[in-house]
Amino acid sequence: MQMQREQGIAFPPHLISLERIRELADIEETVDRSIRIGALTDLETCRTHSLIKRKCPVLGKAAGTIASPAVRNRGTLGGNILYGVGDAIPILLALDARLSWFCEGGIQSEPLAGFVDRKEAPEEGAILTDIIIPSPVKGRCFFHKVGRREAFIPSVVTVAMYVEVTGSNTVKMIRMAVGGGVNTPMRLKECEEMVSGKQLTDGFMSGLASRIKKESALIGDVFASADYRRTVAANLLVRELQSVL
Numbered sequence: 001m002q003m004q005r006e007q008g009i010a011f012p013p014h015l016i017s018l019e020r021i022r023e024l025a026d027i028e029e030t031v032d033r034s035i036r037i038g039a040l041t042d043l044e045t046c047r048t049h050s051l052i053k054r055k056c057p058v059l060g061k062a063a064g065t066i067a068s069p070a071v072r073n074r075g076t077l078g079g080n081i082l083y084g085v086g087d088a089i090p091i092l093l094a095l096d097a098r099l100s101w102f103c104e105g106g107i108q109s110e111p112l113a114g115f116v117d118r119k120e121a122p123e124e125g126a127i128l129t130d131i132i133i134p135s136p137v138k139g140r141c142f143f144h145k146v147g148r149r150e151a152f153i154p155s156v157v158t159v160a161m162y163v164e165v166t167g168s169n170t171v172k173m174i175r176m177a178v179g180g181g182v183n184t185p186m187r188l189k190e191c192e193e194m195v196s197g198k199q200l201t202d203g204f205m206s207g208l209a210s211r212i213k214k215e216s217a218l219i220g221d222v223f224a225s226a227d228y229r230r231t232v233a234a235n236l237l238v239r240e241l242q243s244v245l
């Protein structure tokens with residue numbers, strides 16, 4: 001909102017701070033062992049919290065790639081999601097996260113993918129209260145953000161993956177997501193279907209790379225072309241899958 005104001009976009013005449021609602025800013029393990037993260041939890045807490053470090057370190061890693069320490073101390077995980085192109089979204093999609101919203105009729109829950117498709121809250125004025133990550137996170141998780149320098153930089157490409165593989169290198173379950181720049185992050189559902197139940201072999205991987213390039217509908221801008229973004233996304237995801245072999 002601060003950036004929008006600096007660009008001359010009208011700032012609302014009144015803002016209501018939710019900062020003192022402590023339940024909206026805590027992280028806990030629920031009775032079904034999921035991880036509940038209050039939407040107002042700041043990104044620095046996501047990066048350093050002991051429960052995240054123990055049960056879902058990849059999310060802490062992703063939070064640590066967002067902006068700078070000063071922004072992470074103020075910016076929240078919920079704000080990053082509602083920003084629409086936040087770098088935390090791909091890994092939350094890969095982890096199959098759910099959102100809880102405080103709506104006029106009560107709490108509504110939905111998969112994060114539902115919000116990402118719609119690009120808006122379920123109703124006007126709805127407040128995002130929680131981000132829920134199913135746990136235990138049994139599979140292997142991967143997150144990588146590519147920027148034009150190491151830190152404090154908008155993403156050119158962000159990729160994330162969750163994969164469970166059996167002893168014979170057969171994929172039991174996989175979720176892949178890509179984003180970056182102005183692109184709304186997306187799951188690669190067709191590629192996931194192509195890989196599920198398959199044995200990972202070198203020949204299979206080269207076919208997968210071209211399918212990822214095709215399905216990841218990343219567009220280009222002044223910083224990077226669409227083709228560059230899609231190629232990087234495909235290379236990163238395939239390289240990670242190859243490391244499972």
Ligand SMILES: Cc1cc2nc3c(=O)[nH]c(=O)nc-3n(C[C@H](O)[C@H](O)[C@H](O)COP(=O)(O)OP(=O)(O)OC[C@H]3O[C@@H](n4cnc5c(N)ncnc54)[C@H](O)[C@@H]3O)c2cc1C
Binds near residue numbers: 066
């Ligand atoms: C210098 C700078 C660098 C940045 N770098 C990055 C980066 O590298 N990667 C990245 O992903 N982002 C980046 N950002 C964007 C942004 O600051 C972060 O994504 C941050 O997480 C946003 O959180 P916030 O709490 O400040 O959200 P806000 O900007 O306050 O909120 C965003 C929108 O969501 C709404 N909103 C927020 N919380 C809720 C809620 N709980 N319920 C309903 N609506 C809500 C707000 O009203 C607003 O419309 C950067 C921002 C700055 C200023």
